[in-house]
Amino acid sequence: xxxxxxxxxQVLKELALLGGMHQFVEIxxxxxxxxxxxxxxxxSRYLLTLDAxxxxxxxxxxxxxxxxxxxxxxxxxxxxxxLFQQIFEMMHKIHFHGHIVSxxxxxxxxxxxxxxxxxxxxxxxxxxxxxxxxxxxEYIERNKLRVLxxxxxxxxxxxxxxxxxxxxxxxxxAEINSIKAAIVLPTRTHHSTILEFISPYHLRxxxxxxxxxxxxxxxxxxx
Amino acid sequence: xxxxxxxxxQVLKELALLGGMHQFVEIxxxxxxxxxxxxxxxxSRYLLTLDAxxxxxxxxxxxxxxxxxxxxxxxxxxxxxxLFQQIFEMMHKIHFHGHIVSxxxxxxxxxxxxxxxxxxxxxxxxxxxxxxxxxxxEYIERNKLRVLxxxxxxxxxxxxxxxxxxxxxxxxxAEINSIKAAIVLPTRTHHSTILEFISPYHLRxxxxxxxxxxxxxxxxxxx
DNA sequence: ATTACTACGAATCGAGTAA
DNA sequence: TTTACTCGATTCGTAGTAA
Numbered sequence: 001x002x003x004x005x006x007x008x009x010q011v012l013k014e015l016a017l018l019g020g021m022h023q024f025v026e027i028x029x030x031x032x033x034x035x036x037x038x039x040x041x042x043x044s045r046y047l048l049t050l051d052a053x054x055x056x057x058x059x060x061x062x063x064x065x066x067x068x069x070x071x072x073x074x075x076x077x078x079x080x081x082x083l084f085q086q087i088f089e090m091m092h093k094i095h096f097h098g099h100i101v102s103x104x105x106x107x108x109x110x111x112x113x114x115x116x117x118x119x120x121x122x123x124x125x126x127x128x129x130x131x132x133x134x135x136x137x138e139y140i141e142r143n144k145l146r147v148l149x150x151x152x153x154x155x156x157x158x159x160x161x162x163x164x165x166x167x168x169x170x171x172x173x174a175e176i177n178s179i180k181a182a183i184v185l186p187t188r189t190h191h192s193t194i195l196e197f198i199s200p201y202h203l204r205x206x207x208x209x210x211x212x213x214x215x216x217x218x219x220x221x222x223x
Numbered sequence: 224x225x226x227x228x229x230x231x232x233q234v235l236k237e238l239a240l241l242g243g244m245h246q247f248v249e250i251x252x253x254x255x256x257x258x259x260x261x262x263x264x265x266x267s268r269y270l271l272t273l274d275a276x277x278x279x280x281x282x283x284x285x286x287x288x289x290x291x292x293x294x295x296x297x298x299x300x301x302x303x304x305x306l307f308q309q310i311f312e313m314m315h316k317i318h319f320h321g322h323i324v325s326x327x328x329x330x331x332x333x334x335x336x337x338x339x340x341x342x343x344x345x346x347x348x349x350x351x352x353x354x355x356x357x358x359x360x361e362y363i364e365r366n367k368l369r370v371l372x373x374x375x376x377x378x379x380x381x382x383x384x385x386x387x388x389x390x391x392x393x394x395x396x397a398e399i400n401s402i403k404a405a406i407v408l409p410t411r412t413h414h415s416t417i418l419e420f421i422s423p424y425h426l427r428x429x430x431x432x433x434x435x436x437x438x439x440x441x442x443x444x445x446x
Numbered sequence: 447a448t449t450a451c452t453a454c455g456a457a458t459c460g461a462g463t464a465a
Numbered sequence: 466t467t468t469a470c471t472c473g474a475t476t477c478g479t480a481g482t483a484a
Contacts, residue, residue, distance in 0.1 A: 003260065006229040007458095016310045018363065019317075019370035029468065031363060037226065039460045044469055063467065081311055084304040087239045140254060147242035173417075220274065230477095251448065262479050266449055286447065 009080065011036065011046045012055055012073055019217060022076050024059070024066040031064075043179035053219070074087075094144050094219045096195060100209050107132030115159045115166055120198070123154050124171060124182050128198035132184065133176070133207075135195045135215055142193050148172070151221045153185070173220040177207050183219060227276075232303065233261065234269045235278055235296055244297050247282070247289040254287075317367050317442045319418060321360035323432050326419070330355030334421055338382045338389055343421070345396060346377050347405050351421035355407065356399070356430075358418045358438055365416050371395070374444045376408070396443040400430050406442060 014035050018025045027035075033043035047067070050056045055073035059066040069077070086095060108131040110116060121127050137145070153170035160166070170185045174197065181199035186192075195217065197203060209215060237258050241248045256266035273279045279294035282289040292300070308438075309318060327328065331354040333339060344350050351365070360368070376393040383389070395409045397420065404422035410416075420426060432438060 006233045008227045013306060017306060018366040019313065020366075021310065022313060022370045023366070023373065025366045026369075027363070027366065028466090035363060040467095041462095041469075042458085044467095047458085048469075052343070060468085061278060065468085072244075075319070077307070077310065081307040083236060083240060084300070084307050087244065088304055089238070089281065090242065090245060143241040143243075143246070143248045143250065144463050146247075146249075147245045215286065252450085253448080263448090264450075264479050264481095265477080267448095268478085271450075283449085288449080 003024045004076065005049075008046060008050055008053075008055070009076065011043075011050060012069065012077060013080075015056065015067060015069055016077055020056070020067060020069040021077070024068045026061075026064050026066055028064045038169075076222075090147065092221055094148055096135070096137045096141055096144060096217050096219065096220065098135040098141070098195065098215060098217070100135045100204075100211050100215060101134050101194065102211055103132060103134045103194075104191065105131075107134070107196065107198075113166060115161070116156060116169075119156045120171075123156065124173070126180075126182075126200040128182075129200060129202045131202075132196040132198055133181075133203040133209075135176070135197065137193050137195060139193060145193070148184070148191070148219060148221070152223060153221075154223050155185075175213050175216055175220075176203065176217040177209075179203065179206055181217075183217075227299065228272075231269060231273055231276075231278070232299065234266075235292065235300060236272060236303075238290060238292055241302055243279070243290060244300070245293040245445065247291045249284075249287050249289055251287045256370060258298075262345065305433060313370065315444055317371055317444065319358070319360045319364055319440050319442065321358040321364070321418065321432050321438060321440070323427075323436045323438060324357050324359045324417065325434055326355060326357045328354075330357070330419065331423075333389075336389060338384070339379060342379045343394075346379065347396070349395070349405075351404070351405075352423060352425045354394075355419040355421055355427075356404075356421065356426040356432075358440065360416050360418060368416070370379040371442060371444070372408070373414070374443075375446060377405075377446050379407075398438055398443075399426065399440040400432075400438050402429055 015025055018027065026199055029044040029047060030040045033040045036043060037194050046164065053078065054070055056069055086135065110128050111128050111132060119129070153172045156167060156169045156171055158168040168187050170187060171182050172184050174181045176197050179201060181197045181203065184196045184198055207215070227437050238248055241250065252267040252270060253263045256263045270279070270281065274281055278294055278299065279290050279292055314442060334353050334355060340350070379392045379394055381389060381391040391410050393410060394405045397404045397406050399420050402422065402424060404426065406422045407419045407421055430438070437444045
């Protein structure tokens with residue numbers, strides 16, 4: 001029953017704009033039809049359907065009916081509102097969904113390099129636990145990754161030892177399942193769909209996750 | 224062309240969630256179909272329609288297409304977001320639309336009574352210009368008036384002179400066409416669709432309005 | 447692989463109208 | 466008035482398929 005017809009959501013929105021989440025709304029099917037720019041018959045049918053699916057309750061007076069949005073209807077509206085908030089917050093933060101995968105164990109090596117460590121502490125204001133937690137994001141969300149790459153992030157500069165060069169990386173503050181963390185984006189490698197998280201905590205323990213588990217994360221764009 | 228089909232709005236929303244307002248989104252009609260839980264053919268037709276109506280622009284790569292939401296599409300999403308904000312802000316403020324009407328000139332008499340004046344100044348923190356500006360709200364919005372009456376507002380108490388009794392009224396801070404004001408609700412008279420505004424300014428002059436002109440107003444519910 | 451056309455079945459709309 | 470039913474008209478969705 002969550003394959004809600006989109007036009008019914010519009011009707012619910014219209015009722016909410018008239019105060020239907022707080023009070024009953026006194027409205028005839030013809031009045032509603034005018035608001036929705038449709039026919040009285042269609043408006044009446046919309047109300048029947050919303051009622052049958054428990055998104056609204058109705059009482060019939062002598063003339064017009066009194067309509068109130070149910071908790072189920074309010075939840076649906078809230079859910080929709082949240083999505084719009086996500087859309088318009090996307091200049092501040094981006095949400096990703098994915099599941100835990102194992103890296104090649106390189107994470108531990110890199111996060112223990114003193115040249116990176118000092119920069120992490122200076123610029124991210126925490127000392128990362130050794131290793132990274134890798135999250136394969138849903139493939140469709142590679143598009144959000146492209147948005148993410150438009151932003152500057154926190155630059156960890158490349159540096160050289162006598163043996164080798166350690167490349168620069170971009171970091172963003174983040175949360176994974178609501179735990180404080182950051183992501184590390186290699187400046188090259190534009191086609192990966194893996195996010196590497198570092199954190200002051202041992203994330204696998206703190207989050208109690210293992211390979212394949214689903215996680216949600218938020219990346220903060222302001223540096 | 225503003226009789227946008229509601230399912231097209233959902234498609235636009237989905238593209239926006241993938242970052243389509245900030246960047247191009249790389250998505251095949253099949254992928255989009257999966258997101259929308261519909262068929263590839265339907266998704267393809269949705270995109271054709273959105274393109275034809277200039278809500279999106281598309282570039283075709285060798286494989287998938289690149290989609291970006293146009294300014295027109297962004298405007299539509301913003302408009303929708305604004306409506307949801309209004310819905311969920313309704314515990315703080317309520318918006319009304321209406322047009323100016325003439326009162327019976329009583330407003331001037333009442334707003335000049337010293338017993339009201341001192342209370343207005345104490346409780347509303349401004350000295351009202353003599354008279355009220357009356358706004359007949361759209362009939363359908365009587366439902367929001369019912370929501371408004373659930374709130375306590377700012378009580379102006381009744382008082383007596385040796386000649387007569389002046390009844391109590393409820394006030395709410397307000398704005399009318401963005402100008403600071405307040406509304407005065409008689410405690411009785413539950414079936415009026417007229418809002419009476421008082422303001423430190425002479426509203427008819429300040430707003431440059433006359434009878435029949437449309438105005439929008441915001442009523443603030445927190446006392 | 448991907449887009450999108452055609453054709454037709456399914457769902458939705460709204461005029462007429464009863465209650 | 467008002468709601469909401471029936472039923473023909475219109476719109477929408479999707480299988481098959483071409484490009």
